[in-house]
Amino acid sequence: MQLLNIFKSLDISHYIYLSTVLFSIGMFGVLFRRNAIVLLMCIELMLNAVNLLMVAFSEYMGDAQANGQMFVFFIMVVAAAEAAVGLAIIVMVYRNTRKTDVSFLDSLKD
Amino acid sequence: MNSLFSLPLPFLVLSFITILCALYVVTSKNPVHSVLALILAFFSISAHYVLLNAQFLAIVNLMVYAGAIMVLFLFVLMLLNLNKDSEPVKSKIWGIAATISAGMLLLVITAAFQKSGVAIYKGSADDIGLVKNLGRVLMTDYLVPFELSGILFVSAMVGAVLLGKRESNSESLLDKGNS
Numbered sequence A: 001m002q003l004l005n006i007f008k009s010l011d012i013s014h015y016i017y018l019s020t021v022l023f024s025i026g027m028f029g030v031l032f033r034r035n036a037i038v039l040l041m042c043i044e045l046m047l048n049a050v051n052l053l054m055v056a057f058s059e060y061m062g063d064a065q066a067n068g069q070m071f072v073f074f075i076m077v078v079a080a081a082e083a084a085v086g087l088a089i090i091v092m093v094y095r096n097t098r099k100t101d102v103s104f105l106d107s108l109k110d
Numbered sequence B: 001m002n003s004l005f006s007l008p009l010p011f012l013v014l015s016f017i018t019i020l021c022a023l024y025v026v027t028s029k030n031p032v033h034s035v036l037a038l039i040l041a042f043f044s045i046s047a048h049y050v051l052l053n054a055q056f057l058a059i060v061n062l063m064v065y066a067g068a069i070m071v072l073f074l075f076v077l078m079l080l081n082l083n084k085d086s087e088p089v090k091s092k093i094w095g096i097a098a099t100i101s102a103g104m105l106l107l108v109i110t111a112a113f114q115k116s117g118v119a120i121y122k123g124s125a126d127d128i129g130l131v132k133n134l135g136r137v138l139m140t141d142y143l144v145p146f147e148l149s150g151i152l153f154v155s156a157m158v159g160a161v162l163l164g165k166r167e168s169n170s171e172s173l174l175d176k177g178n179s
Helices: A012-032 A036-060 A067-097 B009-027 B031-051 B055-079 B092-115 B131-140 B143-164 B173-178
Strands: none
Touching: A012 A036, A012 B009, A012 B092, A036 A067, A036 B009, A036 B031, A036 B055, A067 B055, A067 B131, A067 B143, B009 B031, B031 B055, B055 B131, B131 B143
């Protein structure tokens, strides 16, 4: 069941550029934002950019064993675990400092 | 490379929505708006997966990301009462530095892709993204990573519960700092 053969009219480079733009936006968010929850969301965005590129390459290379899609599957697993632990850490930090601002978390510096 | 508007319309529309939502995620002052925009971005990425013949992954992406992880984010935002503008105003130099850094990352990666040769399209394999095929591969070739990810999930759950548990008889860091 093939809905649409997208690579008949499209090159893999378009997906490469789309994923690169998404990854750069996530990178910009990680550098720019100070709210720890938004930071985690930017990391999710970067992971999704990588996932999209992996699925695109899996389709493009005629991957009969679905290796690329399996890797996306495991990246999702790791992302879910990471989000759970990260949010627990943020809740703990908030309980101790009443803030989720990462620029206040510099007590290891002194 | 042909011009931008000769590309297929679904790809163009979905990419436009994805990039717009991603930009709104990083620029919105209100964290709740960021979460909602990110959910929309995940929906459009799922639509991309359908275009790329990964139907099962599209559904899993919706369930895991838009359904579970984003609801978790939203709950934490609501519980911590951060659903308003709580971010302090920063100096402009941070924005400029972040823009330059991310732009240079974009430039370097695209320049590297320009120089590299692109492999020839080998033709897509049919039915590869359906649950029957993926389940067979997961249970044969990827059985050990599958079990390991189960262990990872258990340890992540234990860690999250342990971190999130309120310590009853120890004063918080804030009180220590004030006294």
